[in-house]
Amino acid sequence: MSKFIFVLALAFGVRSFAAGLQPMPFPIVTPPSSEELMLGPLLDLHNGGQSTGAAQGKDATTWGGLIDATLLPQQGVGYVAGRRETDRWASGLMASLLINSAPLVQEKYPTTLLRIGGIAQQTGGPYKPHSSHQNGLDADIQFVGTVKYQSVLDANGVVTPLFDVEQNWFYWRLVTMQQMKVSGKVTSAVSMILVDPRIKTYLCAWAKSREAQLDALDYEVLTKLRPTEGHDDHFHLRLRCSPAYTSCIGERVPSGKRPTGCSEFDAPIVKSL
Numbered sequence: 227m228s229k230f231i232f233v234l235a236l237a238f239g240v241r242s243f244a245a246g247l248q249p250m251p252f253p254i255v256t257p258p259s260s261e262e263l264m265l266g267p268l269l270d271l272h273n274g275g276q277s278t279g280a281a282q283g284k285d286a287t288t289w290g291g292l293i294d295a296t297l298l299p300q301q302g303v304g305y306v307a308g309r310r311e312t313d314r315w316a317s318g319l320m321a322s323l324l325i326n327s328a329p330l331v332q333e334k335y336p337t338t339l340l341r342i343g344g345i346a347q348q349t350g351g352p353y354k355p356h357s358s359h360q361n362g363l364d365a366d367i368q369f370v371g372t373v374k375y376q377s378v379l380d381a382n383g384v385v386t387p388l389f390d391v392e393q394n395w396f397y398w399r400l401v402t403m404q405q406m407k408v409s410g411k412v413t414s415a416v417s418m419i420l421v422d423p424r425i426k427t428y429l430c431a432w433a434k435s436r437e438a439q440l441d442a443l444d445y446e447v448l449t450k451l452r453p454t455e456g457h458d459d460h461f462h463l464r465l466r467c468s469p470a471y472t473s474c475i476g477e478r479v480p481s482g483k484r485p486t487g488c489s490e491f492d493a494p495i496v497k498s499l
């Protein structure tokens with residue numbers, strides 16, 4: 227068993243998960259270190275193209291870009307992506323995570339395909355109608371388990387059974403557990419996951435209802451879920467800059483514990499008199 231598969235098996239405790247793995251879509255020029263493999267077995271930090279600038283730059287000095295981007299194939303094991311090639315350019319970090327995570331979702335939920343929407347343009351930069359998606363570290367993904375691109379809220383803004391909380395949670399845990407070492411600190415490769423504010427509220431209540439079973443990773447997923455309008459038919463996954471991307475501008479790695487953004491879990495801030 228290769229080291230890669232062995233680490234995966236360790237990470238998931240299910241050996242058969244490794245069976246659906248696809249080779250990387252790009253040649254491995256720089257092989258991962260054993261530490262990188264252990265921290266983020268689904269990630270390629272080095273190959274397949276680099277992100278530059280910011281995911282959501284505001285002007286020409288901070289606009290994001292992509293060098294030697296990877297074109298995500300329109301279909302792969304466990305996923306389908308958009309038809310238009312112009313929507314499917316990704317950093318190696320994002321391409322590796324999408325391609326390696328999809329088979330694991332399908333292994334767990336055999337009828338589910340990960341449905342991937344816009345990522346970035348070939349050389350990055352502003353990408354209408356998105357305000358971000360500039361450097362190949364953002365991907366729009368339909369809520370896991372949905373087959374059509376449609377809201378998972380009803381007309382009153384209530385979460386409907388179209389939203390499969392278990393499948394989405396499984397995926398968010400899978401991606402959030404992928405770690406990298408950035409500026410000497412081990413951190414999740416996921417920077418944030420944008421969902422509609424009403425979906426975040428729903429997830430806070432759902433998590434609270436099973437509080438006794440929550441582990442540290444569940445709490446970390448809650449901190450990643452950022453309530454953002456316009457995300458009721460898909461979620462938006464943003465990754466941090468790979469430490470190998472030398473001119474990438476990303477979110478700072480926070481030190482210490484972050485709030486979950488759920489009133490159910492976060493103590494109110496008491497101002498001293």
Ligand SMILES: [Zn+2]
Pocket residue numbers: 356359364365366461462
């Ligand atoms: Zn997006």
